[in-house]
Each structure stands twice: as C-alpha cells, then as structure tokens.
Amino acid sequence: MPLKSLYNYYEHAETLPTHGDFKDRADLIDYEEHRKDLFLHKLSLHPRFFKDAELFEIGPDTGEKTMVYALWGANCHVVEPNRRAHPVLQDYFKRFELDSRLKSLDALDLKQYASSGKDTGRYDVAVAEGFIYTVRPARMWMEMFARILKDDGLLILFHCDKYGGFIELFYKLIHQRIMGLTGMDSLAAAEAVFQSKWDSIPHTRSFKAWVFDVLEDPFVRYAYFYDPVWLCRAMNTHGFRLYSAWPTYDDKSHVCWFKRPIPPEExxxxxxxxxxxxxxxxxxxRKHTMVHQDKDVERRLKRLLLVSDSLIDTFDTERAEECLELMRWLKQLLENREMDAAPADTERAVSAMGSLIRILEFLQAGQASEAIAFCSENKAFIETWGMPSHFAIFHKPGANAACQS
Known part of the structure; x- marks a missing residue:
C-alpha cells in the first residue's frame, strides 16, 4: 500500500534515520559550529536572531538541530509525529541542560496541526527541514505558516531540488539495477557500490541510516523534488518574500541605488x-553559471531527470540508451559551452559525467561486477555528490510593509 507521508515511512524504520547519537557536549558544540557557519555565512542570518525567539519546528526527528536553536536562546515548540523519536529528543535536552528551552513536544503530523487552527500569529520563526517537500498540497503548509508566524517572522525551509537531485536519482538507479542483476539485498548492494564513497566524507549518521534515508526512501524521487522557480513564485503568492537561500537564488551582481525599493515582482x-x-x-x-537562460538546455536537462527517474522503477534498455545519449550531450555541453565556471570545476564536472556514463554502460550490458568495482575505485564518482539539499528562508512582511530592498 502506498505510504501517505514520510513520517509513515520513518515510523517503521529499525533506526531513527537522522539520529546523530551525540555522546557529550563536544559533539553538540561541533555540530553547532557547522550550523552557525550555515546560518551566518551562507544564509546571512546571525544566530543572535534566535535569542528569546518563539520558535516552532515541525519534523525534527531526534532534535539535534532543535538543540542548536535552544543553545542560541530560542524557546522551542516542537511537533514531531514519530513518537519513537520523542524519548531521544527529550533525553538530549535533559542531558545537555537545555530542557528549560523545550516548551512543548507534540505528536501531530503536519496535516493534523494545520487543520487544528492553533497558534495564529504566535511565532517569530518557523522551521521545517527534511520532509516539507513531500507534503501535498503545498498550499496547505504555506497557508499554515503564513497564519502562525508573526509579521516580520521568518520561515526556514529545507527542500530537495529537482536538478540538484539528479545525482541522488542516479544513485537509486544504480542501486536498483545492481540488486536486480546480483540478487543482493538492499544493504549488501549499497555496501558493495557506495561504501567507499560514504567513507570518503565526514558524517554524523550511520551508513545504514543513509541507505534508508536516500536509496530506499520512496519520497526521494523526481515527483517530490521542488523547482525553486516554482517555490519562490508560490511563496510570493502566499505573502512571503525570499530572505536568503543556499545555494543563492538572488542575483548578487544586481546593482541599484540603495534608497530605491525593489518591487517584489522585480x-x-x-x-x-x-x-x-x-x-x-x-x-x-559547483559553479557552472550560464550567461543566459537557454530553454533548449533546460528542456534536455529535464528529460534527463525524467528518464533517469523512470529507470529506477524499470531498467529498460531503450530508455537506458536515451539516458546515455542525454548524458553524452551534457558532457559535451560542459566541455564546449562558455559559462562562468572555474577550469578545475569544469574538469571535475566533465570527469563526473564520464564516470556516470561508464557506470550506465556497465549496467546496460548487465556487467554488475565491473560496475561495482568502478564505483568503489573511480575518484570522479566517489567525489561527486550533486546539490540536492537546498535551504531557503522566507520573510513574512507586515500587512502594511513597504517593498523590500
């Protein structure tokens, strides 16, 4: 039976997928430094903003991120539908002497909370990371956050980008094909293909949790990923204005007189x-900025995403060949197209595309052992992760606010 929500998927997991298992305060402080860098240097929001702020967070799982907001002085009101995460979150707050900052912890899911009509105009900041992109219709949560935030409140979102998600879709394609060719179970296939890649990066969760959270997750699919163009337009319709994003969605090279208000539509x-x-x-x-929009490039990229996504469900040789043709076109585009990109970044992207093409050729030929060996040893594949994870902060202006500059 199809899963209704991401938390339905998580509540049946053997482990809590994002659990960082912090042992002592040093673990928490290390993690806090990572979050401080994200907010201060990438999202242009100083941690002091959270001091004594009334903060609403939905879906934090075991609450590592929530504890950081508490460290920064926020009064945390938490809604986490997966009850199995509650004891871990509560123990964290108690062990790290932050329990005075945990003001409430409820087990409602987003739809239940949205329909309750609670907390109108109550919060200075709302946070939804890791699942919000899976909730449909999006109108429901946009209206909810517009209702519960105070004027001048901020909404912090994490979502998976359609184009940035290409690499993760390709991981799932590889994983499914290797299982089909070898008869391995999910974890064994993942270890054979991705263990070397996983070991190459720092992380706060187990490999098994990553497999569950990415390779097996039915919501890590093209249909659930957001196009930031759509997201910014939809949020504008619901009264929000983009404050910041990472990667950035603003044209940082745009110049105008500092006293000139910029209309929202501009x-x-x-x-x-x-x-x-x-x-x-x-x-x-990595930075590969095209000088101008190109509708044909965007059309082909979208087709590459759709074909790659379809191969996850059924590995069809005809569609695999179409996927290869599109990937070879993309590799050539990176090699020949003039764009704002450092030569080293272009070289790495070209090498990455070459590695993905070679893997798909192995998979199309049914050569599982060759594909596994390549994935375990090829430097370009091991170093390529894409940019699926996007953060966006949206501002809710007051009803009589002037245009933002």
Missing part, C-alpha cells in the same frame, strides 16, 4: 533568472 524576476542560469551548478554542486 525581485522575483531576478531570482527566477538566477535559478534557471544555475541549473548545472545545482546538478554538480
């Missing part, structure tokens, strides 16, 4: 143009 147009010219940047996690 700001949105700049954001749409910036996002569309950075599709390749998001795909590879």
């Amino acid at each position: 700001m949105l147009a700049h954001q749409v143009d910036t996002i569309r010219r950075n599709r390749l940047s998001h795909m590879f996690g």
Whole structure:
C-alpha cells in the first residue's frame, strides 16, 4: 500500500534515520559550529536572531538541530509525529541542560496541526527541514505558516531540488539495477557500490541510516523534488518574500541605488533568472553559471531527470540508451559551452559525467561486477555528490510593509 507521508515511512524504520547519537557536549558544540557557519555565512542570518525567539519546528526527528536553536536562546515548540523519536529528543535536552528551552513536544503530523487552527500569529520563526517537500498540497503548509508566524517572522525551509537531485536519482538507479542483476539485498548492494564513497566524507549518521534515508526512501524521487522557480513564485503568492537561500537564488551582481525599493515582482524576476542560469551548478554542486537562460538546455536537462527517474522503477534498455545519449550531450555541453565556471570545476564536472556514463554502460550490458568495482575505485564518482539539499528562508512582511530592498 502506498505510504501517505514520510513520517509513515520513518515510523517503521529499525533506526531513527537522522539520529546523530551525540555522546557529550563536544559533539553538540561541533555540530553547532557547522550550523552557525550555515546560518551566518551562507544564509546571512546571525544566530543572535534566535535569542528569546518563539520558535516552532515541525519534523525534527531526534532534535539535534532543535538543540542548536535552544543553545542560541530560542524557546522551542516542537511537533514531531514519530513518537519513537520523542524519548531521544527529550533525553538530549535533559542531558545537555537545555530542557528549560523545550516548551512543548507534540505528536501531530503536519496535516493534523494545520487543520487544528492553533497558534495564529504566535511565532517569530518557523522551521521545517527534511520532509516539507513531500507534503501535498503545498498550499496547505504555506497557508499554515503564513497564519502562525508573526509579521516580520521568518520561515526556514529545507527542500530537495529537482536538478540538484539528479545525482541522488542516479544513485537509486544504480542501486536498483545492481540488486536486480546480483540478487543482493538492499544493504549488501549499497555496501558493495557506495561504501567507499560514504567513507570518503565526514558524517554524523550511520551508513545504514543513509541507505534508508536516500536509496530506499520512496519520497526521494523526481515527483517530490521542488523547482525553486516554482517555490519562490508560490511563496510570493502566499505573502512571503525570499530572505536568503543556499545555494543563492538572488542575483548578487544586481546593482541599484540603495534608497530605491525593489518591487517584489522585480525581485522575483531576478531570482527566477538566477535559478534557471544555475541549473548545472545545482546538478554538480559547483559553479557552472550560464550567461543566459537557454530553454533548449533546460528542456534536455529535464528529460534527463525524467528518464533517469523512470529507470529506477524499470531498467529498460531503450530508455537506458536515451539516458546515455542525454548524458553524452551534457558532457559535451560542459566541455564546449562558455559559462562562468572555474577550469578545475569544469574538469571535475566533465570527469563526473564520464564516470556516470561508464557506470550506465556497465549496467546496460548487465556487467554488475565491473560496475561495482568502478564505483568503489573511480575518484570522479566517489567525489561527486550533486546539490540536492537546498535551504531557503522566507520573510513574512507586515500587512502594511513597504517593498523590500
């Protein structure tokens, strides 16, 4: 039976997928430094903003991120539908002497909370990381956050980007094909293909949790990923304005007189143009900014995403060949197209595409052992992760606010 929500998927897990298992305060402080860098240097929001703020967070799992907001002085009101995560979260707050900052912990899911009509105009900041992109219709949660936030409140979102998600879709394609060719179970296939890749990066969760949270997760699919163009437009419709994003959605090169207010529609147009010219940047996690929007490039990239996604369900040789043709076109585009990219980044992206093409050729030929060996040893594949994870902070202006500059 199809799963209704991401938390339904998580509540049947053997482990809590994002549990960092912090042992002591040093673990928490190390993690806090990572979050401080994200907010201060990438999202342009100083941690002091959270001091004594009334903060609403939905879906934090075991609450590592919530504890950071508490460290920064926020009064945390938490809604986590997976009850199995509650004891871990509560123990964290008690062990790290932050329990005075945990003001409430409820087990409602987002739809239940949204329909309750609670907390109108109550919060200074709302946080939804890791699952919000899976909730449909999006209108429901946009209206909910517009209702519960105070004027001048901020909404912090994490979502998976359609173009940035290409690499993760390709991981799932590889994983499914290797299982089909070898008869391995999910974890064994993942270890054979991805263990070397996983071991190459720092992480706060187990490999098994990553497999559950990415390779096996039915919501890590093209249909659930957001196009930031759509997201910015939809949020504008619901009364929000983009405050910041990582990767950035703003045209940082735009110049105008500092006293001139920029109308929301003009700001949105700049954001749409910036996002569309950075599709390749998001795909590879490195700067590959096109000088101009190119509808044909975007059309082909979208087709590559759709074909790759379809191969996860059924590995069809005809569609695999179409996927290869599109990947060879993309490799050539990276080699020949003039764009704002460092030569070293272009070289890495070209090498990454070459590695993915070789893997798909092995999979198309049914050569599982060759594909596994390549994935375990090829440097370009091991170093390529894409940019699926996007953060966006949206501002809720007051009813009589002037245009934002």
